[in-house]
Amino acid sequence: MLKFDDQQINTDLKDLREKEEEELVQIAAKRKEMAYVDLRDTIISTDALALVDEEDARESRVAGFKLTGQELFLGVASPENTQTRALVRGLTDAGYNISQYLVSMRSLKKAWGRYNDLKLTSASSRSFVDISDAALQDISEKVSIIDDVKALFAEITDSEDSQKTSRLMEVVMGGAISLGVSDVHIEPQNEHTRLRYRLDGILEDAATIDHKTYRSLANRVKILAGMKLNVVNNAQDGRFTIEYHDTEIEIRVSNTPGPYGEGIVMRILDPSNINVGLDDLGIEPVLLARLKEEVAKPNGLVLNTGPTGSGKTTTLYSLIKYIYTPEIKVLTIENPIEYHLDGIHQTQTDHSKDYDFAAGLRAAMRQDPDVILVGEIRDHETALAAMQAAQTGHLVLSTLHTNSAAGALPRLLDLKINYATLAQSISVAVAQRLVRKLTDAKRKVRPTKDQERILRGVLRHAEMNGKDLSRFDVSSDMDMWIYEPVPSEKSASGYKGRIGIFEAIFANDAIKDLLANKPTDRQVKKLAQDQNILTLSEDAVVKILHGVTSYNEAMRVIDISEDYVPAKEERKKQQEENSKKQEKPHIVAQEKKEPEDTRYDIAQLEAALPITMVRKEEGKAERDPQEKKTQPKKQDNDPAYEISLLTDYLHMLEDHQRENPNVSIEGKIHDIEQRLARILADNKPHEIFIQKDNEQSLNNEINVLMQELRNIKKHQSLKPTESAERSLQKIRQRIEMLKK
Numbered sequence: 001m002l003k004f005d006d007q008q009i010n011t012d013l014k015d016l017r018e019k020e021e022e023e024l025v026q027i028a029a030k031r032k033e034m035a036y037v038d039l040r041d042t043i044i045s046t047d048a049l050a051l052v053d054e055e056d057a058r059e060s061r062v063a064g065f066k067l068t069g070q071e072l073f074l075g076v077a078s079p080e081n082t083q084t085r086a087l088v089r090g091l092t093d094a095g096y097n098i099s100q101y102l103v104s105m106r107s108l109k110k111a112w113g114r115y116n117d118l119k120l121t122s123a124s125s126r127s128f129v130d131i132s133d134a135a136l137q138d139i140s141e142k143v144s145i146i147d148d149v150k151a152l153f154a155e156i157t158d159s160e161d162s163q164k165t166s167r168l169m170e171v172v173m174g175g176a177i178s179l180g181v182s183d184v185h186i187e188p189q190n191e192h193t194r195l196r197y198r199l200d201g202i203l204e205d206a207a208t209i210d211h212k213t214y215r216s217l218a219n220r221v222k223i224l225a226g227m228k229l230n231v232v233n234n235a236q237d238g239r240f241t242i243e244y245h246d247t248e249i250e251i252r253v254s255n256t257p258g259p260y261g262e263g264i265v266m267r268i269l270d271p272s273n274i275n276v277g278l279d280d281l282g283i284e285p286v287l288l289a290r291l292k293e294e295v296a297k298p299n300g301l302v303l304n305t306g307p308t309g310s311g312k313t314t315t316l317y318s319l320i321k322y323i324y325t326p327e328i329k330v331l332t333i334e335n336p337i338e339y340h341l342d343g344i345h346q347t348q349t350d351h352s353k354d355y356d357f358a359a360g361l362r363a364a365m366r367q368d369p370d371v372i373l374v375g376e377i378r379d380h381e382t383a384l385a386a387m388q389a390a391q392t393g394h395l396v397l398s399t400l401h402t403n404s405a406a407g408a409l410p411r412l413l414d415l416k417i418n419y420a421t422l423a424q425s426i427s428v429a430v431a432q433r434l435v436r437k438l439t440d441a442k443r444k445v446r447p448t449k450d451q452e453r454i455l456r457g458v459l460r461h462a463e464m465n466g467k468d469l470s471r472f473d474v475s476s477d478m479d480m481w482i483y484e485p486v487p488s489e490k491s492a493s494g495y496k497g498r499i500g501i502f503e504a505i506f507a508n509d510a511i512k513d514l515l516a517n518k519p520t521d522r523q524v525k526k527l528a529q530d531q532n533i534l535t536l537s538e539d540a541v542v543k544i545l546h547g548v549t550s551y552n553e554a555m556r557v558i559d560i561s562e563d564y565v566p567a568k569e570e571r572k573k574q575q576e577e578n579s580k581k582q583e584k585p586h587i588v589a590q591e592k593k594e595p596e597d598t599r600y601d602i603a604q605l606e607a608a609l610p611i612t613m614v615r616k617e618e619g620k621a622e623r624d625p626q627e628k629k630t631q632p633k634k635q636d637n638d639p640a641y642e643i644s645l646l647t648d649y650l651h652m653l654e655d656h657q658r659e660n661p662n663v664s665i666e667g668k669i670h671d672i673e674q675r676l677a678r679i680l681a682d683n684k685p686h687e688i689f690i691q692k693d694n695e696q697s698l699n700n701e702i703n704v705l706m707q708e709l710r711n712i713k714k715h716q717s718l719k720p721t722e723s724a725e726r727s728l729q730k731i732r733q734r735i736e737m738l739k740k
Contacts, residue, residue, distance in 0.1 A: 021104050029102040032079070039065055039075055039107040044114045048072060051096070052087065054115040056228055060087040063103070063111035070163055072096045075103035075111060083230065090229035093212075094219035095165025132170075136244050139174025145492055146197060146204055149175035153195070153207040165216040169224075172217070173251075175206065176268055177244060180497075183268065186221075188214055188261030200436045200498050201309065214261060221264055225253035233257050247271060252336070274339050278318045281311075282499035284542070286471070287533055290506065291428065295319050295397075298370070300427030301390040303377075305402045311434045311500055312399045313338060316373060319397060320344070323371065332373040333360035349375070361385035365392075374398035383415045390425035404536070405431040405505045406525035413518055414726075423512035430504045431536060433557045435549045436495035441486040442547060451551050452480055457564035458541045464565060465529035472542045483547040499548060501539045501558070506531055520733045537563040639683040643735065646675065650732040657725040664720030669713040673706065689738040698738075705734055 022038055029036035048064035049057075051072060057063055060083040066073035072091060076084055079100055088098055103111075143149055152171045161167060176184050176197060183198040186209075193214035195207040209217070222229055225238025238253045252267040283291065294302060302319070304312045317339065320330055324343065332341075335349040335357070345367070349356050355363075357374055358381035364372050377383045377398050390396045402411045408429035412422055447455060459476040462469055469475055485494025505511065505528040514527055525535075534542065540554040554560055650672070653665060679688065685698055712727045 021106060025102055025104045025107075032102065034079065034100060034102045037065070037075060037101040037103060037107075039063065039103055039111045044111050046114065049111065049114055051091070051223055053226060053228055054112065056087060056230060057115075058112060060084045060230070061105070061108060062087060063108050065101075065111060070096050070166065071099065073099050073101060075101050075108060077103060077105055077108055086230050090219045091223070093165075093215045094223055095163060095216055097162075133243050133245070135167075135170045136174040136177065136242065139170055140178035143175045143178040144490070146175075146179065146199065146206055147492065149179075149197075149206045153209075157209075157213060165213075165220050168213065168217060169220050172206075173242060176266075177242075177249065177270065180270075180273070181268060182273075184264075184266040186214065186217065186264040186266075188258060188263065190260055193261070200493075200495055201434055202436070202493070204493075211261075218255075218262055218264060221253060221266070222255070225251070227253065227255065232262055269338050271339050274314050274317050276314060276318055278322045281315060281318060281502075282543070282548075283502050284472070284534060284539060287502060287504055290533075291319070291430070291504070292322065294427045294506075295323050295395065297395065297427070299390055299393050299395055301386060301425045302395070302397045302427055303400050303408050303429045304397070305400045305405060305408050305429060305431045306433060307401070307403070309434070310432055311498070312432065313375075315430070315432060315500065316397050316399070317341065320371065320373060323395075328370040329368065330371040330373070331364050331367055331369040332375075333357055333364060334373070334375040345369075357382040358385050361389060365389060365394075369394065371395045371397070376400070377412075377415075380415045380417070383412055383417050384421070387417060387421050387425040390427075391421075396425075400429075402521075403431070404521060404525065405429040405503050406528065407431075407521040408505075409511070409515065409524050410519060410521050413515070419515040419518070423507070423515050426507040426512075428504055428506045430502060432500045432502045433536060434498040434500055435540070435543070435553050435557050436493075437497045437499050438483055438485055438547060438549060439488060439491050439494055439496045441488040441491075441494065442483040442550075443486050444481050444547070445484055447480055447482045447551065451482065453567075454561050454564055455480060455482075455541055455544065455551075457566060458537050458560060460567065461563040461565040462534065462538045467529075467532050467534065467538070472546075474542060474545050478545075480545070482544055482551050484550055485553075495553070499543070501536055501543060501554070502534075503536045503539060504533050506533075520730070520737065522734075523737070535563050537561075639679050639688045642675075642679055643688060646672065646679075647732050647735050650728055650735070654725050654728045654732070657723050657728065661723035661725070662721040664716055665724060666713055666716040666720065669709060669716060669724075673709045673713065676706070676709070701734075701738060705731070705738075708734070 026036050042065055044063075044065045045067050048067035051064050051067065052060075052062060061077040061081065062084060063075045064072055065075055074088070074091075076088075078084055079102070088100070091098055139152070142152060149171060152175070153168065156164060156167050156171060172184060172195065175181075179197065179199060181197040181199050182201075185194070185196040185198070185203065187194045187196065188211070193209040193211065194205060195209055196203045197206045198204075219229060221227075222236075222238070224240040226240070227236045227238040235254070235256045240251050240253070242249045242251060247270075249271070250269040252269065253264065254267075255262045255264045257263075278292070279288065291302075294300060304315055306312050320332075320341070324330055326343065330344045332344060332346045333349060334346060337346050337348045340346065347360060347364075349360055357376065358379070361372070361374060361382065362385060372386075372389055372394055374382065374386055374396060375398070377386055377400050386396050386398055400408050400411060402408050406429075408431075409422065409426070412426075413419060446452075456476045459469060459474060459478075463476055487494050490496065505524065508531070510527055511524065514524065517523075519527075536558050537560045540549075540558060540560055543549050544551050544554055653668060656663070657665065680702065685702060689698060689702075708727075708731055712724055712731070715722070715727070716724060
C-alpha cells in the first residue's frame with residue numbers, strides 16, 4: 001500500500017510556488033526591459049544594504065545588494081511604485097548611480113534578513129567609504145582660511161565630475177575639520193542655500209549653493225547619518241563617523257523641516273579639541289591653584305556654570321584629566337557622550353528607558369567610583385543625588401545653567417535643596433565664557449573715552465573690594481592701551497582660537513552661613529568679594545589690557561560694565577547735580593500723576609487671581625496667618641505698608657505663574673510698575689528704603705528696579721505664554737533687600 005509523506009508534499013509544493021514566482025518575475029523583467037536577479041542566491045553586500053534604512057527599504061520594497069564606488073545595484077519589487085521612485089530619486093540626488101534589478105518579494109525578504117547583521121555592528125562602514133581619510137587630508141592641505149573652502153566649492157560645482165556630490169561632501173567636512181569648525185549649517189532659503197561654519201563661536205558663510213546641489217548634499221548627509229530619505233516634514237537626528245589621521249571624529253546630525261527644505265546642522269566632535277591642558281584654558285593663576293586644590297580633595301561638589309557653548313564640558317574634562325590616575329575610578333553620566341576618554345567609564349542617559357541623570361547617578365553609586373561627572377543638574381532629583389554622592393566620599397563635577405557663579409547657589413535652593421545639605425556638599429561654583437583670541441597681527445590703540453571710563457571703573461571695582469591687581473600688572477590709574485583685530489592671511493577676522501574668562505566662588509564658612517537666609521545672587525557675590533577672585537568682568541578687562549582679546553569681543557560675550565564703579569569726579573559731579581535739582585530720583589515710568597480712578601488697587605488685583613490663591617476677609621486679601629504676624633500695621637499714607645502689600649502681591653503672582661505658566665500677566669506688571677512709581681513720587685526714597693552708600697547709589701538701585709519691571713512687561717508682551725515666575729522672584733527679592 002502506497003504511503004503519502006505530507007511533509008514532503010508540502011515542501012515540494014512550496015518549492016514549486018517559489019519557482020513559479022521567480023519565473024513570473026523573470027518574464028516581467030523581460031517585458032519591462034529590466035535586469036533580473038534572485039537575491040536568495042546572491043551575496044548581499046552590507047555596505048550596499050546599509051545605504052537604505054531598513055524601514056525605508058521595507059516600505060519602498062527595495063534592497064541594495066552590491067556597491068562599487070558610486071554604483072549601487074538595487075533590487076526592486078515594484079519600480080513604478082511612488083515610494084520606490086522617491087527613494088531612487090533621493091539616492092540619485094545623493095550622487096549614486098542606480099542600477100535597478102527586478103526581484104521577487106521572497107527574494108527581498110531574504111535580503112532584508114541581513115539587516116540583523118547590521119544591528120550587531122557598532123558603526124556602519126559606509127561613513128569611511130564615502131568620506132575617505134586620504135580625501136580629507138588632501139582637502140586639509142588646501143584649506144587654511146574659509147575663503148579656500150569657497151574656492152574649492154565653486155570649482156567642483158562648475159565641473160562635470162560624475163562624483164560631484166561625493167567631492168562636495170569631502171570639501172564640506174575636510175574644510176570644517178581643517179579649520180577647527182564646531183558646527184556646519186546647511187540652510188535652504190528662497191533663491192539659494194547657505195553653507196555656514198561656526199568658527200570660534202561665530203557663524204561665517206562658507207559657500208552659496210543652488211537648490212539642486214543642496215538636495216544632493218542633504219540626501220548624502222541623511223544617508224550617512226542613517227536618517228530616512230523619504231521623511232522631509234519631521235525633524236530627525238542621526239550620526240556618522242569620519243576617520244581622519246587615525247582618529248575617529250563623530251558627526252552628530254540634526255535636521256528640521258522648513259519652507260524651502262530641510263535645515264541641517266552637523267556638530268563635529270573632534271577629540272583633539274578637548275586636548276587642552278588645564279593650564280591653557282585661560283584661568284588666572286590664583287584661581288587655577290585653588291581649583292586644583294579642590295579637585296584634589298576626595299569629596300565635594302564642583303559646579304561649572306554658563307550658557308550653552310561656553311566651554312563648560314571642556315573645562316570639566318580638563319579637570320578630570322588633571323586628577324586622573326590608574327588608581328582611581330572615574331565614571332561619567334552624559335547626554336550625549338561628546339568625547340570618549342581613555343581609562344574612564346562613560347554612560348549615556350536614555351529617557352526612553354527612564355535612564356536620566358538622577359537614575360544614572362544612583363546606578364553610578366553602585367559602581368564604586370571615586371569621581372563622578374554628571375552632564376547637567378536640571379532638577380531636584382539630580383541635584384539631591386549629586387549632593388548625597390558628594391557627602392559620601394565622592395568628588396562630583398557637574399554643570400548648571402546660570403549666568404554667574406553666585407547664581408549657582410540660589411538656583412540650587414530654588415530646586416528645593418535644603419540649605420544645610422547644600423552647605424555640606426558644595427565646594428566651588430565656577431562660571432565661564434569663551435572669547436576669541438586676537439592673532440599676532442593685532443594693533444595697539446588708545447581706548448575711546450567711554451571704553452576707558454568703563455575699563456577703569458571695572459578695575460576700580462576690583463580695587464575697592466581688596467583684590468590684588470598687581471599680579472596682573474594693571475591698575476585703575478594705569479596708562480591705558482587696548483588692542484584691535486587686524487585681518488591677515490591666516491585669519492580674515494583677525495581672531496584665531498578661543499580662550500575662557502572665568503570667575504569662581506568658594507564655599508567658605510561665610511558663604512555657607514549665608515545659605516540659611518536663602519540669599520540672592522547679588523548677596524552671594526557681595527559676600528564673596530573678599531576671596532580675591534576676579535569676576536567675569538574683571539577677568540575680561542585684564543585680558544583686554546594684555547591684548548589677549550579685544551574690547552568689542554569681550555562686550556559681545558558679557559556686559560563688562562556690570563562691575564563698573566564711577567570715579568570720584570563722576571560721583572561728586574552727580575551729587576552736585578542731584579543737590580541742585582532737589583527732586584525725586586528719575587523714574588522712567590509715568591511721572592505725571594494719573595487720575596485717582598486709575599491708581600493701583602491691591603484688592604482689585606488680588607481679586608483678579610484665582611480664589612484659591614488668597615483668602616478674603618471683609619473685602620481685603622490676607623496672607624497665611626503666620627506670615628501676617630510680620631505684616632506692618634496699616635497707617636494712613638504709610639509707604640512701608642504699601643511696599644509690603646506690593647511684595648506680598650508679587651509673591652502671589654509668583655505662585656500664580658507657577659501654577660498657570662501660560663497665562664500672561666503683562667497688565668498686572670504694568671499696574672505694579674505704575675504703583676511703585678506713584679509711591680516713589682509721593683515719598684522720599686530714603687524714607688522707604690535702606691540708605692545705600694550714598695543717595696546716588698540708592699537712586700541707581702531704584703532705576704535698575706524700574707528697568708527690570710519694564711523688561712518683564714516687554715518680555716510678557718512678546719512671549720505671553722512664557723512663565724515669569726523667576727523674574728518676579730528676582731524683583732521681589734530686590735525690593736525686600738531695599739526695604740527698611
